[in-house]
Structures are given as C-alpha cells and as structure tokens.
Amino acid sequence: MIVTMTNADFSTEKPRPSHFQPRLDERNIHDAWSSWNGYKLAEYYFEAEYEYFCIRNTCGTYDICPMQKYLISGPDAEKMLNRMVTRDVTKMRNNRVSYVLWCTDEGRLIDDGTIFRLADDSFLLTCGSPSTAWLKKSSLGFDNVTINDRSDELAALSLQGPTSCAVLKRMGLKGIEQAKPFTIHHFDFFGDSLMVSRTGFTGGLGYELWIKAELALELWDAVYEAGADYGIHPFGEQATNMARLEAGFIMPGYEFNEALKTVHFEHDQTPFELNLDWMVDFKKPHFNGRAALLEESRRGPRYTLTKLDIEGNKPAEGAFIYDSQDCSRHIGYVTSGMWSPVVKANIALAMIETPYLKGELWAEINYEKELRHYSKIARCSVKEEPFWAPDYAKVTPPRDY
Amino acid sequence: MKRYDAIVIGAGHNGLTNAAYLAKAGLDVLVVEKNDYIGGAAVSRELHEGWVYSSCSYVCSMMRQSLHRDLDLSRHGLMLVPYLGTVNFDDHGNTLVSYHGEAAAYNELKRHSRHDADAMFRLQADLGRYAQVIRKTLLRTPPDPTSFRIRDIQELLFLAKQFGALGQKELYEYIRFFTLSAADFLDDYFETDIVKATMASAGIIGTALGVYSPGSSYILLHHVMGDIDGSIGAWGLARGGMGAISNALASACKSYGGEIRTNAGVDQIIVKGGRAVGVALSSGEEISANIVVSNLDARRTFTKIMDRDDLPPGIFEKAENFKIRGSSGKVNIALSGLPKFTNVPDNPYANRGGQAFTGSMETMERAYDCWKRGTWSDDPFIESVIPSAWDPTVAPPGQHWMSNFIQYCPAELADGPWTPEKRDQFGQTVVNKIERYSPGFKDLIVHMEVRTPFEIEQEVGLTEGNIFQGELTIDQLLFNRPFPGYAQYRMPVKNMYMCGSSTHPGGGVSSACGANAAREILMDLRRPNTVPEDDCYDD
C-alpha cells in the first residue's frame, strides 16, 4: 500500500527562515543548508574556499540572525552582568563592545559572547546558544533588571573583509571610517536606527549591522548595492570556520563543550585551558566561578589550547598529539585544523596537557587518498600569535581595500 | 672597497629568490638590477593613474608553496587568490565555460559532446598523473646522466623511481608525451574542435610551436602542473598584481640583510684567472664579489655581459644556438567598466575569470603560420584575464583592467624592425578581435599598454621577448637546460652560477630556479642546506 502524506505538517522539523531568507535563497545556488538555533543557515553559497577568499581579499556577508540576542536593562543590569561574566563590565564605556565569557561555579565555560553597552543601564548580550535559563538564574537577587530576548526581532548581518569599510561609506554611512574597533554607531536607515559595530569573527577588518527584522531586506539590498564594485559575496558556516581558525578564535563544538551540556566529568573547559587568561579579571568584585578559577590560576590549567604549525599539508583535524615521533605518550588532541591558503601553512588548534608544551609535539594525522587510508606523523611547532592578524584590521580609518 | 659574498645580476623573481636564500644562510648579498624597478617579468606597474598592470606575467600557479611558506612571503605581503570561470570563444560564436564545480563543468561539456564530457575525466586523471611526476622534480637539481658521482646516481635513481611508479604502460605513454604535439595528444581523447582547442591553447602559450608541432604537449603540461593550495591545474592572481610576488621576495631578502640596487645595469661579469670576481656596471662602477649569479637568460648572460675570451671553447656558440625565439605579445587595457561578452551566462562564476579567444585548432595554427612568415595574424589567439574583477587593489572601484596575452607575435618582422606604429597596429588587431566578442568593448578603453617581443626584450631583458627565458622543448629541459653538462646551475667559469628561468625547471613564476641555484651555491660553500627540497604537498 502506498501512503501519501499530502497533509503532513513538518513545520516543527523544518528550520525557520532567516530574516534575509529570500535573498539567501537566491544566492545559495547549491542548496547547501544546515541550521543554527533552528534557523536555516548556509553551509556555503557557492563554494567554501571561494567565500573564504572574499573574506580575505574583498568582502562578504554572514547571516547572524540565528545568533541569540538579549537586551538586558535596568539599574541593576551592569551589576548583574558583572556578576555573571569574567571580565569587568564596569570598565566598559557606552557604545563599546566587549568579548566576554561566563562560567559555572566550578569555573567551567558555559559560553562566550559579546556585550554591547548601549547606555549606562542597557546592554545587548549576543551569544551562540539560547541562554534564557542561565540569564534568569544569573539575575536572581538583582531586582531591577529586565531580560528581553530579542533574538527573533533583530536581524543582523556581519560584513567582513578589507573592502568592508569602503562598502559602508558607499552606502552613505557618514563617518563610519572613524569607527574604532569594538565601537558602536547609529545611523538613520529608512526612518529607523541602524546599529553598526566594528566587530566580527574573522580576524580582519569587519563590521556587524543590526536592524529590526522588518527592515532586513532593505538592509541587505542597500549593502549589496553598495558592495557591487567591492567584490561582495555571501559566505556560509564553512568559510566562517576557516577564517576564525586563522584568527585563532574558539568555537563551541570544536574547542569547547558548553559546561551546562557536558555529561562527562571535566569534558568541558575553563578559560585558562582555552588560553583566555586575559579575559578573567580577579580584581573586580565577586563573579561566577571566581573561587575555582583563582584556584586554577594558582595551580595552572591541566590542558592548554595551543596554536600549532604542522609540517606538510594534510589537515590535522581530529589528530592525536604525542610527545615523541614514536608516539609513546598521548598528550592531547587537535580541536580544529586546516590548510591555511593565506598563511600557506598547515594550522591547527590543539588541547595539550600543559606540562608537555615545552617538549616536542607530534601529530598523528589520518588522511585518505583515492579511498586508501593513510596516517602520518608530523612535527608540530607552537605559535604564540594568531596565524592571521593583518595590521590593516586595527587601523582607523581603515584602507579602502 | 667592499667585497660581497655574492652578487646576483637581475632582480627578477628568481634572482630575488636566490638572493633571499643566500642572505638567509648568512651571506652578504647584493642584487643589481638595470631597471628602476624590480621584478623582471613578475612586475606590477601603474602606467595610468589608478590602474596597476601586471605588465608581463599575469597569473600564478607554479609558485612553489614550500618556498612561499619557508620565506614567509605572506607576512611580507603576498596573497594568492585563485580565480575561476574561464570562457573559451570559438570562431562561430560558440562558447565553452570552464566551470569550477564538477557537475557544472560536466554539463557544460555535455552541451557540446557527451563523449567529450566523459573523456575529460580520463584526460584530467592522465594529466594529474603526469603532473605528479614532473612536480617532484621542480625543487631538485637535475642529475647529470653521464656522471658517476654519488649524488647524480642517487638523483637518477630518484627519477627512475618516480617514473617507475607510473607502471609500464604509463611510462611508455609519458615518454611519448614529451615529444607529441598537443593536437595528437588531445585527438586520443576528444572529438569536438571547441573542446580540443580549449585544452590545446595551454600548449602554445609562450612557445614558438604550434598546436600541431611536436613538443607542444609538454608545454601544455607545463601550464597545468602547478596548483593553488593543492588544487592542481588551478591558477590564481597575486593580490596587487604579479609584482606583489617580487616585492614580497625582495622584502624577505632585505629582512635577512640582503641589499638590492636598482638602476644598476651590469655591462660585464669580471673574470680573472678563470674565476668570476665581480661585475662592472654600465655607470663604470665595479663591484667585487666571491660569487656572481646571473638571473639573465643564457643567451644574454654569455653573449652580452661576458667576454667570449673568458669562456671555455664552445660555450659562446651554445649560447648563440640556445633556442629562445620570441612569440608572444601582451596588451594591457584599462577599462571604464566591466566588458560584457556574447553567448555567456551572466553570472559571476561563469565569466569573471578569464576569456580565451581560441577560435579553433585551425585558427591557432594559422596564427602560427603568420608568425613563421614574420608577421602577426589578424585573428590571433588571445588569453585574457580581468584581474580587477577579483582584486580590489588594481583598478578604481567599478572600473577594470584586462590582461591580454597574444600568441603569436614575432620578435622580428619580415618587413623590417618593429616601430611604434606597427606596435600600435598590433594592439589594434587585438582590440578588434575582442570587440567581435564583446560589442562596445572599444568604448570602454581608458588606456592601453601594447607590448611586442621588442618591448619585452628592451624592458625586461628577455632575449627576443621569449617569456620562458628559452624554449621548453626536451632538448632544453631537465638535464639539458640550459645546455647539456651545465644543468646544475654552475657555469663554465668558476664561482659563477645561473639562477633564472633558463635553468631547470624553466619559465614561469615559480621561484624554483632561484631556490635550486641557491642550494647548489650553499653546497659549494659547504654550508648546510636551508632550501626546501620538496614541495610541502605529499601529493
């Protein structure tokens, strides 16, 4: 018997369209979709490497509508956030953005995100995973704070690459070239306010554009019209992942497992293990995880996330790290690895048992060639600096290309 | 007076590579360049305000990744960006787009012939196999097949092993391949002219051979053996033009303490007691050094800046007879907008890469016939790229420049020497042909630089304007390059070396010649080898 399901309703299964969806559909010519927080998200639009080069050579846009966005406001908002995250929020001036982490009482990383200080008593917190429950918990004891989940109402587009400033200038955003990294600016757009921050996840020059969802398509069209002569192209998750790895940025699901979702003991990570010491401020008043982190900072992290330059060209994704060429002692594992086209190096991030960092490091890389599987042992050297950190990314005003 | 450890004559990309490695090894190195800019045939020049031309070479694929990485050229400002989507135009207005994606490429071929679409898989696999072997030789010094020195024997065994790994049948094929014409080679795969012509065009670029001449199939391989980030056969653009490669090499060289002097043309290599001891500049200044390295082509090195009496018998003649026939022209055009072409899908993946005005196998052969008669065809083969469609640094936003490489253009015309008028007529021929496929093209032209072999020789010093510094035929390849017995970068005069494209592995922007020569020099100085011997690709 053949059963037809003409009336079947799959809506709960199907990813939700992004606020930019009609434009994304036009551009995603290979229908390469995945999803993020229930929203449809492109793996790539044409091809990952092509889009990666747009990020590095011209400019591209990444749909960040699926990112979680919480408006946290009220007289206690600053105190509440300062209690939650490991950095000192009181040092943030208005219209500034700060990268932040928040931890459990045990000092294990729950998530990372960015705080936008919109006013003395108003903050926008953005992060990768839904965090309503944790925010609620974190606000206990703070009476004068409201948390408003704006994830579905705010559209956001990340514009990244060396020509990105030129595009915004062409779009008519007067004075945008004076925007310094991590600052916020507002522009009139169709009678509404367009918020632009000089932020991003690619390590190069870039901006993020924030607008109410109803104006999403107008924003897209304005950006693409202005970008036509500057090599603009949408990019997906894969190109993002390449760019962020070159910049040395961590990603949930690769470098860290969110603490609240971790089953096995200490299979989550701490800021120190992730080499984010500079993000933990012990000088400020009490914050979540402080005691445990203080203890860890004294004894040193068990693992350390390390940047590796690996011999040869075979990406070391998932490779084991050993302390010698004969692989006698297993001391860590690669969390992300790729051949970097702009650096021309085989780069990786790896979690390595801290005491072994001083010695030799060898990766056992598995790869495949026309269906035959191989493994090779490759020497690794430790890099202190991000693999890719061009000077032009920090300059104000930025160059036009 | 200061005495350098080494002087490199010529700041072409190979000279700069050589100097960088010598300086990196701790030598006191000076590069002397006749022009007031560096780069030789890998150069970017702003000849019209706002537009930066890659005046000679325009695309990159042969650059050795391991050298790029080892010299940290990215930190010195080099970024290679792969481009894609090249359209071939035939005589009848048909087009064949070389799509990047396998499915799209297959569908496009199938439009012309299902047979050829299928056969393309076999061709790509065969070329991939041939390329794999030849790639392994690029960063190695060719062995001398007549020598019994251990190193030569080891290297011969290495070669034998690489070729042996092909299997018997493929080995026969490979040997045959070196002497086949591009046409004969491709006849075994394809039945449609447009597909053959598309593939054959790589067999004539830069050479004084035609698609039907024996040896042109190797030229084809020479043009597809490179890669961009491991994607074999892919070509890329250097951000900022090809000069970005030379500039990054120069910056690396200086970071190791090397010196570079421009406006310092060499008149003479000074030889005393059978040893090179320095150079005399055209200004009259003499600079001494323990080692002299020439980045110039073999003809120029031995017949122009050396005294015949300083050379052992026979070398001068060998240099005179070195095959270095000019056959290419280059027309760089600044455009006020992006040209539109007929019969091409209007999307950025199909037609923003290059244009190959291939015509047909016969049209290409006819153009070759004209060259033989000392003139240029009014229907030449043109290979074009619009770098500004990719690179935001080489033209004002919304405006463009188009690089046009023309095959063929004779070094000497039958009706007397090149004149500016004839040069401009040649340029006009090229513009007329493009206009046929892109109506309105002429109206977009803002500025033009027309280069015949005459200009290329005058400016870059490539004899006859031969882009490879010497023909790439089997008699001038591997251990025969530049001459049998002199393929290991050491020249017949003591303490003198060659490092340009006249040496193995030949023309193209690869840095391999310069790096290999540096390795030999360091070996003679009994210094540890610091030059990579292999590309970092384990293929």
Ligand SMILES: Cc1cc2nc3c(=O)[nH]c(=O)nc-3n(C[C@H](O)[C@H](O)[C@H](O)COP(=O)(O)OP(=O)(O)OC[C@H]3O[C@@H](n4cnc5c(N)ncnc54)[C@H](O)[C@@H]3O)c2cc1C
């Ligand atoms: C028109 C054209 C297009 C090409 N297209 C490509 C391409 O797209 N891709 C590719 O890979 N390759 C291409 N090639 C080939 C490639 O550019 C050359 O093979 C390569 O650049 C040669 O480099 P080199 O360092 O060996 O020599 P050169 O670049 O020839 O360098 C020699 C240097 O010596 C200097 N010199 C000459 N005489 C003297 C003297 N007496 N004293 C001091 N200095 C002197 C010259 O000015 C020059 O700087 C092209 C070449 C040409 C001409």
